[in-house]
Amino acid sequence: MTGRTVNVAIVGGGLMGREIAAAIQRWPALVDHPVRPRLTAVCDVNPAAFAWFEQIDTVTTTVTDYRDLLADDSIDVLYIAVRHDLHEQLYVDTIRAGKSLLAEKPFGIDRAAADAILAALAEHPESFVRCSSEMPFFPGAQAAIAHVASGALGRLIEVRSAFLHSSDLDLDKPINWKRQARFCGEAGVMNDLGLHAWHVPLRLGWTPARLTSVLQDLVPFRPGADGRPERCDTWENATVNSWFDQDDIEVPLRVETKRIAPGQKNTWEFEAIGLDGGVRYSTARPKTVEVFGVISPAGIGAEQSWQRIQVGSQSVWPTVTGGIFESGFSDAILQMWAAFLAEREGALGDRFACATPEEAAATHRIYEAALAAHASGRTELVEPVGVRTA
Ligand SMILES: NC(=O)c1ccc[n+]([C@@H]2O[C@H](COP(=O)([O-])OP(=O)(O)OC[C@H]3O[C@@H](n4cnc5c(N)ncnc54)[C@H](O)[C@@H]3O)[C@@H](O)[C@H]2O)c1
Secondary structure (H helix, E strand, O other), X not given: OOOEXXXXXXXXXXXXXXXXXXXXXXXXXXXXXXXXXXXXXXXXXXXXHHXXXXXXXXXXXXXXXXXXXXXXXXXXXXXXXXXXXXXXXXXXXXXXXXXXXXXXXXXXXXXXXXXXXXXHHHHOOOOOEEEOOOHHHOHHHHHHHHHHHOOOOOOEEXXXXXXXXXXXXXXXXXXXXXXXXXXXXXXXXXXXXXXXXXXXXXXXXXXXXXXXXXXXXXXXXXXXXXXXXXXXXXXXXXXXXXXXXXXXXXXXEEEEEEOOOOOOOEEEEEEEEEOOOEEEEEOOOOOEXXXXXXXXXXXXXXXXXXXXXXXXXXXXXXXXXXXXXXXXXXXHHHHHHHHHHHHHOOOOOOOOOOEOHHHHHHXXXXXXXXXXXXXXXOOEEOOOOOOXXX
8 A cells, every 4th residue: 555644543432433443444445545544543431432443453542531632643633423512622622733633423513513613623724624424425426416517407497315214213212312402402313414415415506595494303202221211302304495596596405304214224315307407316226326318219209218327336536346346335434534535635636525614514504594494484594604603
């Protein structure tokens, strides 16, 4: 392997901390990447989390206080995957320490937290910060984005973007921090899944100016640690109907984030339809991208047609994986990291990049408007996004 060595530390050795550690071990799959990351340190308040990381030889430091990592000059990049109520403090401290940061979504528990993180970044531009959102790195998603960017759709008719789960259909599933507003945030499922569904629309410039919303608290109680019901006070499902401008014409953009979408395991979907063409993609059928157009089959003549294309393994950064092979969640995570570290190195070029702090902060403005719209029953304006409010 070639490339400059970058030392990475993980804060929060839970579900995502382990996923990222595993992805970094697959780095040799990338072809000619300018950076070679080494996972050297792990922080978790629960020392039991360290046991899993013992199998990774490069990990030489384990700490229970993240500030020990900030004081460690050998560490270049932190990946922080902890509860949402902890984001602001940990991200701000990391930025002030001048470290690079791949932050987990939702980038602070609410808009005020996101703005505080942006303000720290404005004071410390030397800190390179991006926010985690890996689903657009599926090859099929990249194909859909490229098709839209080509202009093939013409004037847009409508757009839909969604992220759908359904493990919460099990009403006996015990409560955890993600189902409690004081840890997850008032925006509930939007905090959990929203950036996944908003990353691509925002990147394509489809920033909503106004919206309505439907929020559902479908499961008000869940079993606590002792089996007794505890208040589960987060929104399970959120549907945001918004509008953005394309050449001064409003285009409807529907964004669904659902923890209870029966039958869906972890499905990211994107569909954009225009007068000249259309494209749709769902990770439920990860190899298949559908494009719309008018075709002229021999003997039939011009007809409207959705056509299916199979995509292979290649996404943003080339890999040794055979072009015809399949891609999955772990590959998307690896691609997101490839994009993050290449962009930090100034070597990403015009390839698709990770969600920016401004995009992540924009989602909080959208969630704020969605909460207000649900409460008022009216259409609410979304504050302009991409603005750094110090
Ligand atoms: N990108 C994705 O696809 C994706 C998927 C799931 C979760 N997430 C996000 O990742 C973050 C973490 O979620 P998770 O599912 O990994 O959670 P988790 O509960 O599985 O893990 C969190 C870990 O953080 C540790 N922790 C708590 N406080 C800490 C502190 N002060 N310092 C260090 N460690 C601390 C906990 O002990 C636990 O091991 C959240 O922001 C969540 O929204 C992202």
